[in-house]
Amino acid sequence: MSDPHGTQSVSRRWPAIALGPVLFLLVEFFFHPSLSLTPELQAANPLASSQAVVHALAATLWIAAWWFTEAIPIPATSLLPLVLFPLLGLGKAADVSRQYGHEIIFLFLGGLLLAAAMEKTRLHERVALTIIGIFGRGQRSLVLGFMVATAIMSMWISNTATTVMLLPVALAVLATAGEESGSGPSVDSKFSVALLLGVAFGANIGGLGTPIGSPPNIIFQNVYRQKTGLEVSFGEWMMYGVPLILVLLPITWLFLVRGLSNQTADGPVAEAKSGPLTKGQAWVFGVFMVTALLWISRGDFGPWEGWGSRLAAQGIHLKDSTVAIVAAIVLFVANSSKGRPILDWSVALKLPWGVLLLMGAGFAISSAFDASGLTLWIGSQIEGFGNLGWSEFLLLLTLLSVVVFASILITEFASNTASANILLPIIFGVSAALGTDRFPPDLLMISCALACTTGFAMPAGTPPNALVFSTERISIRQFVRAGLVVDLFSLVAIVAMMICWWAVRR
Numbered sequence: 001m002s003d004p005h006g007t008q009s010v011s012r013r014w015p016a017i018a019l020g021p022v023l024f025l026l027v028e029f030f031f032h033p034s035l036s037l038t039p040e041l042q043a044a045n046p047l048a049s050s051q052a053v054v055h056a057l058a059a060t061l062w063i064a065a066w067w068f069t070e071a072i073p074i075p076a077t078s079l080l081p082l083v084l085f086p087l088l089g090l091g092k093a094a095d096v097s098r099q100y101g102h103e104i105i106f107l108f109l110g111g112l113l114l115a116a117a118m119e120k121t122r123l124h125e126r127v128a129l130t131i132i133g134i135f136g137r138g139q140r141s142l143v144l145g146f147m148v149a150t151a152i153m154s155m156w157i158s159n160t161a162t163t164v165m166l167l168p169v170a171l172a173v174l175a176t177a178g179e180e181s182g183s184g185p186s187v188d189s190k191f192s193v194a195l196l197l198g199v200a201f202g203a204n205i206g207g208l209g210t211p212i213g214s215p216p217n218i219i220f221q222n223v224y225r226q227k228t229g230l231e232v233s234f235g236e237w238m239m240y241g242v243p244l245i246l247v248l249l250p251i252t253w254l255f256l257v258r259g260l261s262n263q264t265a266d267g268p269v270a271e272a273k274s275g276p277l278t279k280g281q282a283w284v285f286g287v288f289m290v291t292a293l294l295w296i297s298r299g300d301f302g303p304w305e306g307w308g309s310r311l312a313a314q315g316i317h318l319k320d321s322t323v324a325i326v327a328a329i330v331l332f333v334a335n336s337s338k339g340r341p342i343l344d345w346s347v348a349l350k351l352p353w354g355v356l357l358l359m360g361a362g363f364a365i366s367s368a369f370d371a372s373g374l375t376l377w378i379g380s381q382i383e384g385f386g387n388l389g390w391s392e393f394l395l396l397l398t399l400l401s402v403v404v405f406a407s408i409l410i411t412e413f414a415s416n417t418a419s420a421n422i423l424l425p426i427i428f429g430v431s432a433a434l435g436t437d438r439f440p441p442d443l444l445m446i447s448c449a450l451a452c453t454t455g456f457a458m459p460a461g462t463p464p465n466a467l468v469f470s471t472e473r474i475s476i477r478q479f480v481r482a483g484l485v486v487d488l489f490s491l492v493a494i495v496a497m498m499i500c501w502w503a504v505r506r
Contacts, residue, residue, distance in 0.1 A: 016071035020062040027058035035373050035380075047090065048373030055088035056372035060365055060422065067418040074415060075354030078361035081368070090368045099367060100360030103321040104222040108158075109356060110324020111212040114288060115157035115165075116347040117331045121280040124153065124165040140257040143194045146170055147202035147253055151245060154206030155213050156292060159453070160352070160463040163203045167467060170199050174473075193478050194256045196468050200456075201256070201486060203464035205248045207453050209241040210234065210295075211320070214462075215359060216420035217241075220449035223366045223424045224442060227375075227432075232442060233299020233306070234320055240446055240497070247493050252486050280336030287334075291327040295320050355417060362421025369425040378426055379433025392438055396502060399439060400447055400495045403427060407451035408487055412458040420452045440505070443498045454490035457483030 035050045062084070066077040082100075086093040118124045131152065132145030146166065154162040174192055207214035211221055211234055225231050277285060298308035298320060311318055331343045369375045390398075411419040427448050431441035455461030457480050459469035469479060 013071060016066070016069035019069060020065040020071065023065055024058045024062040027061060028054060031057065033377055035377050047371045048376070050373075052088075052090065052372035053374045053377045056090055056368045056374040059084040059088060059090070059368070060374075063361065063365065064418070064422050067422075068414040073354070074418065075357045078354070078357040081361050081364035085364060085368055090372055091364075095367075096364050099363040100357065102222060102360065102363050103319050104218050104363075105321075105356050105359055107319070107321035107324045108212060108215065108218055108359065109351070110321065110328045111156070111158055112161065112351050113328035113331065113343060113347065114284075114291065114324070115161035116350065117284045117342050118157060118288070119161075119165055120347065121278065121284050121336065121342060123277075123281045123284050124162075125169065126277075126281065128153065128166055128169060138261075139191050139194075140260055142173065143191075143198045143257050143260070144253050146195060147198045147205075147249060150199050150202035151206030151209070151249055154203045155209035155241075155245075156288070158212060159203040159207035159214050160355075160467070162206070163199060163464040163467045166203075167196075167199055167471070170195055171471065171473075190260050192473055193482075194260055196471065196474055197479070197482055198253065198256055200462075200464040200468040201252050202249065204453055204456060204462050205245055205252065207464075208248075208450055209238060209245050211237050212324075213241070214453040215355060215417040216449040216452035219359060219362050219417065219420045220424060220445055222363055223428065224445055226363075226366055227370070227425075227428045228441065230442075231299070232446070233308075234295040235297070235299050235306075237446075238296070240501070241450070244450065244493055244497055247497075248486075248489060251489050251493075255485060255489075256482065278337050280334075280338075280342050283334045283336070283342055284331065287327050287330055291323055294323045298323070358415070358417050358421070362417070362424075365421055366425045369429070375425060375429035375432065378429040379431075381433075393499075396439060397495070397499060399430070399434075400444065400498050401491070403444055404447050404451040404491050404494050407448045408455055408491060411452045411455035412461045412487075416452040416455060416462050420449055423448050423452070440502065443502060447494055447498050450494050451490070454487065454494070455483075456486040456490070 031054055033050050033053050035048065035053050059081070063077060063080050066072060066080070067074055071077075081096055082093070085091050085096045090096075118127075128146075128149040131149040132142065135141040135145035135148070146169075150159075150162050150166050153166070174189075174195065204214075207217070211217045217237065221232060221237075294307070297306055298318070299306045300309055308318060328343070332341055334342050336342050407419065407423055410423065424445055427444050428441050431439045431444050453462060456465070459465050459476070459479060461483070465479070465483075468474065469476075
């Protein structure tokens with residue numbers, strides 16, 4: 001499991017630190033790729049050359065090594081592109097630093113501030129307990145209620161923030177239900193394991209539903225737009241994510257509660273808060289609903305033109321990040337029932353600024369892949385795959401399965417955000433080399449982003465996993481055993497859904 005402080009013991013730290021520069025030097029001195037570009041491609045990528053490919057790969061391996069081993073804190077590693085890329089001629093310092101202020105990052109920041117407002121007004125408790133109360137007080141029903149609540153909330157305020165909010169509620173249920181012994185927390189109770197894993201897995205699954213649900217989703221949006229000039233809107237993403245939630249959530253619930261009775265569990269869930277919303281809760285709920293509606297309706301849906309396109313025709317170009325920041329500013333202005341602003345700047349101390357740096361580093365890496373020609377070189381190495389003589393269906397099925405399996409495997413042992421940062425540019429290169437008409441880059445890259453959020457087996461796989469495991473109420477064996485099965489469910493579901501989308505498009 002990742003060290004929450006981002007440090008390691010001395011015996012492990014220095015070898016991990018050395019690994020990054022060693023890989024960098026090995027690539028610089030012993031890797032000699034050949035990159036041949038047509039005049040058109042060279043004109044479009046003036047910095048691209050065989051030497052630039054070496055520099056980009058060497059720098060990326062250094063960054064990836066420190067991310068995956070956590071030789072130094074992940075946010076600190078995320079600052080490396082600001083130094084390495086300008087020094088290696090992969091971009092001007094101003095251009096590299098601009099990636100850390102990308103509008104996609106402000107979309108995520110707005111979502112985090114909205115989550116902070118929910119937590120401060122305790123609206124999250126009211127929403128969660130209301131949803132949970134609908135499903136009843138039986139043990140199996142409570143697990144389902146918590147999973148549905150975390151999934152719904154994770155769609156809109158990030159799966160990490162949702163887990164932070166609802167985990168204490170789940171622990172309170174276990175405490176009052178007698179699931180803790182006087183000598184310490186229990187790791188043996190089937191109900192404890194099912195409920196806590198339900199919170200973690202429900203948050204991961206719910207994070208698939210919208211672009212802001214999990215960092216890999218939002219990283220995909222930027223990388224895809226950067227590579228293709230096209231955009232997958234908020235609503236379009238939901239057409240991929242929501243069906244996946246509807247498949248994975250009930251299957252995972254049935255797996256977790258197998259052998260669990262539905263006897264009544266007492267606890268605070270039985271008494272969901274009633275009465276009218278407070279002034280602060282009403283403000284936050286209203287802002288949240290308007291924000292969600294604007295996010296969903298900004299993009300075009302077939303013949304229906306979204307409000308974003310209509311404003312663009314008038315020369316006004318707004319993005320989802322604009323909506324998110326406007327929502328946050330409203331919550332800084334609006335007062336709660338105590339006469340104080342709902343949000344003040346003290347909430348900024350609790351925001352995961354390191355995650356925002358990590359996302360910025362990923363955008364910088366993606367830009368360096370393009371500028372250096374590394375994307376083109378990676379694609380050229382696997383062009384033979386498309387000439388195997390297999391049917392297009394079998395080729396796509398194989399490629400999707402490899403992409404999803406590799407993404408899940410890597411994210412089990414590394415940050416899902418770091419994994420997406422490294423994998424998405426590579427997968428676009430694969431699609432471009434094999435033919436975007438035969439192997440659509442959006443389907444392959446969305447599969448990767450979704451898979452990076454479905455690392456269920458290891459505590460380090462996703463932030464919700466780590467948070468639940470940190471309660472010390474679940475053993476590593478229980479976590480891995482349950483998570484591997486859900487990983488398999490996810491692999492099959494993602495590949496099957498993407499094959500269905502591919503068939504519909506044909």
